[in-house]
Amino acid sequence: xxxxxxxxxxxxxxxxxxxxxxxxxxxxxxxxxxxxxxxxxxxxxxxxxxxxxxxxxxxxxxxxxxxxxxxxxxxxxxxxxxxxxxxxxxxxxxxxxxxxxxxxxxxxxxxxxxxxxxxxxxxxxxxxxxxxxxxxxxxxxxxxxxxxxxxx
Amino acid sequence: xxxxxxxxxxxxxxxxxxxxxxxxxxxxxxxxxxxxxxxxxxxxxxxxxxxxxxxxxxxxxxxxxxxxxxxxxxxxxxxxxxxxxxxxxxxxxxxxxxxxxxxxxxxxxxxxxxxxxxxxxxxxxxxxxxxxxxxxxxxxxxxxxxxxxxxxxxxxxxxxxxxxxxxxxxxxxxxxxxxxxxxxxxxxxxxxxxxxxxxxxxxxxxxxxxxxxxxxxxxxxxxxxxxxxxxxxxxxxxxxxxxxxxxxxxxxxxxxxxxxxxxxxxxxxxxxxxxxxx
Numbered sequence: 506x507x508x509x510x511x512x513x514x515x516x517x518x519x520x521x522x523x524x525x526x527x528x529x530x531x532x533x534x535x536x537x538x539x540x541x542x543x544x545x546x547x548x549x550x551x552x553x554x555x556x557x558x559x560x561x562x563x564x565x566x567x568x569x570x571x572x573x574x575x576x577x578x579x580x581x582x583x584x585x586x587x588x589x590x591x592x593x594x595x596x597x598x599x600x601x602x603x604x605x606x607x608x609x610x611x612x613x614x615x616x617x618x619x620x621x622x623x624x625x626x627x628x629x630x631x632x633x634x635x636x637x638x639x640x641x642x643x644x645x646x647x648x649x650x651x652x653x654x655x656x657x
Numbered sequence: 658x659x660x661x662x663x664x665x666x667x668x669x670x671x672x673x674x675x676x677x678x679x680x681x682x683x684x685x686x687x688x689x690x691x692x693x694x695x696x697x698x699x700x701x702x703x704x705x706x707x708x709x710x711x712x713x714x715x716x717x718x719x720x721x722x723x724x725x726x727x728x729x730x731x732x733x734x735x736x737x738x739x740x741x742x743x744x745x746x747x748x749x750x751x752x753x754x755x756x757x758x759x760x761x762x763x764x765x766x767x768x769x770x771x772x773x774x775x776x777x778x779x780x781x782x783x784x785x786x787x788x789x790x791x792x793x794x795x796x797x798x799x800x801x802x803x804x805x806x807x808x809x810x811x812x813x814x815x816x817x818x819x820x821x822x823x824x825x826x827x828x829x830x831x832x833x834x835x836x837x838x839x840x841x842x843x844x845x846x847x848x849x850x851x852x853x854x855x856x857x858x859x860x861x862x863x864x865x866x867x868x869x870x871x872x873x874x875x876x877x878x879x880x881x882x883x884x885x886x887x888x889x890x891x892x893x894x895x896x897x898x899x900x901x902x903x904x905x906x907x908x909x910x911x912x913x914x915x916x917x918x919x920x921x922x923x924x925x926x927x928x929x930x931x932x933x934x935x
Contacts, residue, residue, distance in 0.1 A: 512834065538664075592681070
């Protein structure tokens, strides 16, 4: 009985706080994506010739987001029924977009206008990862192009 | 070719459809609960029908307690319990070879049956009952478990639930926990049904032997008096029906004329052995 109460309390806390932090995070993501739209992020490996006189430097953005208890329960149930794990999709979507935003913020501070050769890396961290409770890290990195005064 | 001047504004919902996970949870948890309850019911239903077909000789002989009786007095008590049980068993019973084990060192008032036709009686139980009738009720109840093949039913149910747990995850995952909890609750529901069936059969055996079932509630009255929590214990996780419910059932089984019948006392030597005034 006590186990069930603990389970339900953790579930309710996970759902409540998880939804709250997720909606807050998405609001922040929407605003910042809009604000940083001018820093173009492209995956191509070689910049066009007109950028050959630009300075270039590595920029990166990294984020770690924890899985809440409710999401682990839903994902664990999904393991039985199969199908799309929506609970984790939102987690990774947030993490990817946040990592890009942080990378863009670094680029903006350096005065860059474009980041090319952008790549992602995703990994799971956390001591309780084996139990489904863990955190996900997303790292985005690329080469920022900074216009030289004499290149303009 | 040139770089774009700004990032395009992509539509939302490509990588994350923003579904409410609560709806997902309710559907999946509900389906899992229903499935486990349905399978548990099938296992319980099947086990109660398969168990009687399993030959009694196949039951593993499982017993606890001292293999040799320590003192002459313990030997005498063990023989008395064995004889009383033998007297309660109908002459035409299919299972008549029962071994009663006396556990003189256990203070908790308890008796239990194990597979292979073994009944165990603790010292605490003899302290709890006031008359032979009260003791006979407990022995008859345990014999009823054996006669109704409850140890086999329990074994089959546990095998079934272990299989479900293996399929859904025997680890600490949440789905595994939900399955195990639901399975356990189902097992307890079947256990309570078995206890009720054993009580009912025990009353029949008492009526056949004594001609009445007075005194059958002695142990349960003792539990209510000594265990403050017993009056409130009822729930999905309990292996036995509520003590009060069992007393009410036993009272309902008494015949009108039973109130005038005197109870058969425990033998004087046993009262002395229990350090009580006969």
